[in-house]
Amino acid sequence: MSTENRQPSSHELTALQWELLHELRHNSSRAVMLHQMIADRLGLNATDHKCLDYLNRSGPVTAGQLAELTGLTTGAITNVIDRLEQAGYVIRDKDPNDRRRVVVKPAPAATGHMSPLFESLFQSTLALVSRYSEQDARLIVDFLQQCNAIALEEMNKLKEQRP
Amino acid sequence: MSTENRQPSSHELTALQWELLHELRHNSSRAVMLHQMIADRLGLNATDHKCLDYLNRSGPVTAGQLAELTGLTTGAITNVIDRLEQAGYVIRDKDPNDRRRVVVKPAPAATGHMSPLFESLFQSTLALVSRYSEQDARLIVDFLQQCNAIALEEMNKLKEQRP
Numbered sequence: 001m002s003t004e005n006r007q008p009s010s011h012e013l014t015a016l017q018w019e020l021l022h023e024l025r026h027n028s029s030r031a032v033m034l035h036q037m038i039a040d041r042l043g044l045n046a047t048d049h050k051c052l053d054y055l056n057r058s059g060p061v062t063a064g065q066l067a068e069l070t071g072l073t074t075g076a077i078t079n080v081i082d083r084l085e086q087a088g089y090v091i092r093d094k095d096p097n098d099r100r101r102v103v104v105k106p107a108p109a110a111t112g113h114m115s116p117l118f119e120s121l122f123q124s125t126l127a128l129v130s131r132y133s134e135q136d137a138r139l140i141v142d143f144l145q146q147c148n149a150i151a152l153e154e155m156n157k158l159k160e161q162r163p
Numbered sequence: 164m165s166t167e168n169r170q171p172s173s174h175e176l177t178a179l180q181w182e183l184l185h186e187l188r189h190n191s192s193r194a195v196m197l198h199q200m201i202a203d204r205l206g207l208n209a210t211d212h213k214c215l216d217y218l219n220r221s222g223p224v225t226a227g228q229l230a231e232l233t234g235l236t237t238g239a240i241t242n243v244i245d246r247l248e249q250a251g252y253v254i255r256d257k258d259p260n261d262r263r264r265v266v267v268k269p270a271p272a273a274t275g276h277m278s279p280l281f282e283s284l285f286q287s288t289l290a291l292v293s294r295y296s297e298q299d300a301r302l303i304v305d306f307l308q309q310c311n312a313i314a315l316e317e318m319n320k321l322k323e324q325r326p
Contacts, residue, residue, distance in 0.1 A: 016300045017292045023307040024288065029213045030314035031191035032198050033234050036210045037321050046209050047199045050192050071196050120320060124313045125187060129180045132306075137179045139299055140306050143291075144186040150287045151193035157283060158200050 024147065038117050043087060047072075051080045052089050052106065060095070060105040071155040187310065201280050206250060210235075214243045215252050215269065223258070223268040234318040 013021070032046065039049035054069050055061065061069070067077040081104055084090040089110040095101040129137065176184070195209065202212035217232050218224065224232070230240040244267055247253040252273040258264040292300065 028194035031194040
């Protein structure tokens with residue numbers, strides 16, 4: 001988000017609160033850059049790569065459910081799945097519980113490709129969070145949940161604005 | 164980062180610390196998705212868009228300085244600047260202080276395009292951070308700084324691995 005040349009309308013921030021705003025923006029930039037770099041290695045764009053990450057966590061889901069999870073439109077998610085399928089990272093399959101339904105699931109080979117790229121990030125982040133007390137961890141979890149809710153809200157607004 | 168099917172090697176996390184890890188990962192996913200959506204509206208990819216965001220904050224810089232700021236390689240940044248220039252978002256110009264040096268700067272028209280898309284995100288985040296005490300804001304700033312340092316470290320590792 002852009003913080004320059006703007007007057008906070010109803011909120012007067014302290015220097016530290018501005019710093020928090022700045023770090024948040026920086027954090028989102030780093031996330032975009034790092035994930036773009038990792039996606040590049042896998043021959044994917046950052047969005048496709050993150051959808052694959054959601055899928056790795058959720059297990060088999062329908063395209064509609066994946067749209068829901070990621071916040072993307074169903075139109076966008078269809079393109080993402082097409083690209084991931086073509087690149088061999090996901091497969092479309094009949095739902096074993098309901099043969100009329102098609103679900104998307106990660107191709108077994110895909111997980112092996114991704115893991116080494118994330119291992120070091122995972123270990124560093126693990127070490128970081130392990131240093132936080134329950135009370136401090138709770139505060140940060142609450143904060144991040146609110147940030148995530150704001151991001152989803154913005155995505156929904158953007159979808160509504162789409163002609 | 165992938166948290167499934169992994170045993171913490173040297174760190175035993177509490178349920179809340181795992182939740183923190185999960186929220187962080189979710190946060191990075193949301194950042195990637197939201198910024199991809201905004202970038203789509205501007206006809207850019209997420210990386211180009213974030214580089215433009217860095218440039219809006221830094222003012223005129225050389226390609227090398229922009230690589231430094233963003234964590235990207237100088238090769239990657241050249242492609243980013245080429246695309247942004249072609250799309251009319253940045254201009255390359257001689258540095259007024261050193262005519263032998265070329266700097267990149269945002270095209271005046273570009274800022275107007277971006278602002279409305281970020282206004283709502285900015286206002287929501289402003290309201291969020293304004294609710295935090297100095298002590299709590301400090302804790303979260305410290306945490307985010309460490310996350311950002313980890314992300315940069317991972318980017319540098321990936322760059323070194325590049326053949």
